[in-house]
Amino acid sequence: MLQSKSKSDSNPNGFRSGFETHWVSTAESDDGLSLLRWALRHSSVVGLDAEWKPVRSPNPASSFPPVSILQIACRVSDPQLSPDSAGSGKGSLVFLLDLQSIPLPSIWEMLRDMFVSPNVLKLGFKFKQDLIYLSSTFRSNGCDLGLEKVEPFLDITSIYHYLHNRGKKLPKDTKSLAAVCEEVLGVSLSKELQCSDWSCRPLTEAQKSYAAADAYCLLEIFTIFQRRFSKEGTFPYKVTESNSSNATLGLKQILEKSDICENILRHKFCEASDMIKSIDCGNHPRNQIVLGPTSFRTTFLLDDSLSKIIKKYGERILLKESDRKPMISKRKGKRRSSLSSNCNKCKENDSAWRGPPPWDSSFDGDGCPKFLCDVMVEGLAKHLRCVGIDAATPSSKRPEPRQLLEQARKEKRVLLTRDAKLLKHQYLISNQVYQVKNLLKNDQLLEVIETFQLKISEDMLMSRCTKCNGRFIQKPLTTEEAIAAGKGFQVIPQCLYDRNIEFWQCTDCNQLYWEGTQYHNAVEKFINVCKLNE
Known part of the structure; x- marks a missing residue:
C-alpha cells in the first residue's frame, strides 16, 4: 500500500522547501516499491535513517532490536525527464518503509545494491548503529548476508565539523542532529517522538512526519554544505548542462530568490501511478534500467561536484564480525538477573514524588515553585516558562550529575529529568529529583502541574x-x-x-x-x- 501526503501535511517541522512523504507498507501492490525504485534510479544523493522500538531494560543475552521503519529521502534529479512526464524532474521524495509489514527478502537486493552503488551518495547521522540493527533485522528475516556495507557515505557530523574547524581534529563534544539543523537551516527539529514505540501500528501522523523530517533534513543540510564548497573554493565547480544553476543552492539562498521561490514552494509531484507509467526505457539512451522486483541501477553518473566531494570526504561503513553480536555487560549481567524484581520496585518508588517541595515554608522557602530541567526535558522548561513558572536550565552545557544536584540544592529547585540514573543520587539531595514519565511536552507540562499541584x-x-x-x-x-x-x-x-x-x-x-x-x-x-x- 502506498500513501501520499501533500507538502503542507508533511512539513510540520518548518521546512519551506517541497517534499512528499510516501508510506510503503506492503509488497502486494507494487506501486510503492516501483516508485521507490524509480526515485532511487533518478537520485544521486539519498538520506538514510531508521527507527526502532526503544529498549528500556535490555536483556544482555537478547539480539538487537528489530528496525521498524527505514527512511529513505531521495533528491530526484534527471535532466532527461520532462516536467510533463514526471513532476518537474527535480525535487525530493521521502519513503517510509514499514519493515514490519514488507517481506524483507523482496527489498533486500534493491537496498543492498543502493547501499554500495558508486553513483549514489548516501547521507546519514551516526548511521553505523542503524546499519547494525538493519543488518540484524534482515538476517533474522531470511536474508543471510544482511546489509553489511554503505559506500560512498558522508556523515553529517563529520562534514559539519570539518567546515567549522577547517580540517582540525573532530571535537569529542559532537552536536546533535537537531542542533545542526537549527544552526544550518534555521529549522527547529522536534525530537519529542524519538523514543516513542515505533513497533505499534498504526503509527500516528506525527510519528510519520517526525520520521520523514529526520531523513529529509539530511538532504537540506548537505545542499547547504555543497553550496559552501563551491563558494569557498574547496574545489573548482562548473555548472554543466545537466545541472540547473540553482541545483546546489542552499535552502536559505533558494528562498531569497524571488524568481524561483514560488515554483519551489508550489511544486507538486504527480501521482505515483502516473510517475511510474511515465518511465519509458526507449526514451532514455543512457538508461540501464532492468525492471524487476528487486533490481536497482542508476540512470546516470555522478556530476563533477559530487564526485569531487566523495573523493575528498567520502567514507565507508563496513560491519565486522564483532558488530553482529550484542555487547554483554559482564559486570552487571548476573546482578541484574538476580535482583531484577527488587530493582524494578526501587525504580517505581524512587520515581514517585514525595513532598513537600524545597520551596515549601517548612524548608524556609518563599512558596514560589522553582524547577531545574536537564537537557532531556529542555522543551518542558520552555513550556513551564510560558505558563509563568520559574524553570531554569543547567549552568554548564554538559554538567555532571553532582553539578546538577548542587545547582538544584543551592537554588532550592526540584530537578526534573527523564534520566533514571539520576535517581540513585537522591541521597545527596533528599526529595529534590523527579523523573518525568511522559514523552510529549504538553503531557509533561500537565504531569508536573498535577504532581506538584501548581496553580x-x-x-x-x-x-x-x-x-x-x-x-x-x-x-x-x-x-x-x-x-x-x-x-x-x-x-x-x-x-x-x-x-x-x-x-x-x-x-x-x-x-x-x-x-x-x-x-x-x-x-x-x-x-x-x-x-x-x-
Missing part, C-alpha cells in the same frame, strides 16, 4: 522570558522605546511601527517581546493545554 492562571501566561527564564519589566515600552532598546541586537519589524501595541523587555537578557499573532496563539494554546477555560 496556573491566565494572568501568568507568557509572563516570563522563554529564552532565559527572566522576568519582564513592569512597565511596557512604546514602539520608539522598543526600537531604541533593541538597537544593536534585535530588529523590530517595520510592519509594527504603525500598530498601537505594547512591547515588553526581559530584565535579564534584554530580549524584546510584543503582543502579536504568535503571542495570542501561544496564550490560546496554553489555555487549552492547562484547561483554564473549563
Whole structure:
C-alpha cells in the first residue's frame, strides 16, 4: 500500500522547501516499491535513517532490536525527464518503509545494491548503529548476508565539523542532529517522538512526519554544505548542462530568490501511478534500467561536484564480525538477573514524588515553585516558562550529575529529568529529583502541574522570558522605546511601527517581546493545554 501526503501535511517541522512523504507498507501492490525504485534510479544523493522500538531494560543475552521503519529521502534529479512526464524532474521524495509489514527478502537486493552503488551518495547521522540493527533485522528475516556495507557515505557530523574547524581534529563534544539543523537551516527539529514505540501500528501522523523530517533534513543540510564548497573554493565547480544553476543552492539562498521561490514552494509531484507509467526505457539512451522486483541501477553518473566531494570526504561503513553480536555487560549481567524484581520496585518508588517541595515554608522557602530541567526535558522548561513558572536550565552545557544536584540544592529547585540514573543520587539531595514519565511536552507540562499541584492562571501566561527564564519589566515600552532598546541586537519589524501595541523587555537578557499573532496563539494554546477555560 502506498500513501501520499501533500507538502503542507508533511512539513510540520518548518521546512519551506517541497517534499512528499510516501508510506510503503506492503509488497502486494507494487506501486510503492516501483516508485521507490524509480526515485532511487533518478537520485544521486539519498538520506538514510531508521527507527526502532526503544529498549528500556535490555536483556544482555537478547539480539538487537528489530528496525521498524527505514527512511529513505531521495533528491530526484534527471535532466532527461520532462516536467510533463514526471513532476518537474527535480525535487525530493521521502519513503517510509514499514519493515514490519514488507517481506524483507523482496527489498533486500534493491537496498543492498543502493547501499554500495558508486553513483549514489548516501547521507546519514551516526548511521553505523542503524546499519547494525538493519543488518540484524534482515538476517533474522531470511536474508543471510544482511546489509553489511554503505559506500560512498558522508556523515553529517563529520562534514559539519570539518567546515567549522577547517580540517582540525573532530571535537569529542559532537552536536546533535537537531542542533545542526537549527544552526544550518534555521529549522527547529522536534525530537519529542524519538523514543516513542515505533513497533505499534498504526503509527500516528506525527510519528510519520517526525520520521520523514529526520531523513529529509539530511538532504537540506548537505545542499547547504555543497553550496559552501563551491563558494569557498574547496574545489573548482562548473555548472554543466545537466545541472540547473540553482541545483546546489542552499535552502536559505533558494528562498531569497524571488524568481524561483514560488515554483519551489508550489511544486507538486504527480501521482505515483502516473510517475511510474511515465518511465519509458526507449526514451532514455543512457538508461540501464532492468525492471524487476528487486533490481536497482542508476540512470546516470555522478556530476563533477559530487564526485569531487566523495573523493575528498567520502567514507565507508563496513560491519565486522564483532558488530553482529550484542555487547554483554559482564559486570552487571548476573546482578541484574538476580535482583531484577527488587530493582524494578526501587525504580517505581524512587520515581514517585514525595513532598513537600524545597520551596515549601517548612524548608524556609518563599512558596514560589522553582524547577531545574536537564537537557532531556529542555522543551518542558520552555513550556513551564510560558505558563509563568520559574524553570531554569543547567549552568554548564554538559554538567555532571553532582553539578546538577548542587545547582538544584543551592537554588532550592526540584530537578526534573527523564534520566533514571539520576535517581540513585537522591541521597545527596533528599526529595529534590523527579523523573518525568511522559514523552510529549504538553503531557509533561500537565504531569508536573498535577504532581506538584501548581496553580496556573491566565494572568501568568507568557509572563516570563522563554529564552532565559527572566522576568519582564513592569512597565511596557512604546514602539520608539522598543526600537531604541533593541538597537544593536534585535530588529523590530517595520510592519509594527504603525500598530498601537505594547512591547515588553526581559530584565535579564534584554530580549524584546510584543503582543502579536504568535503571542495570542501561544496564550490560546496554553489555555487549552492547562484547561483554564473549563
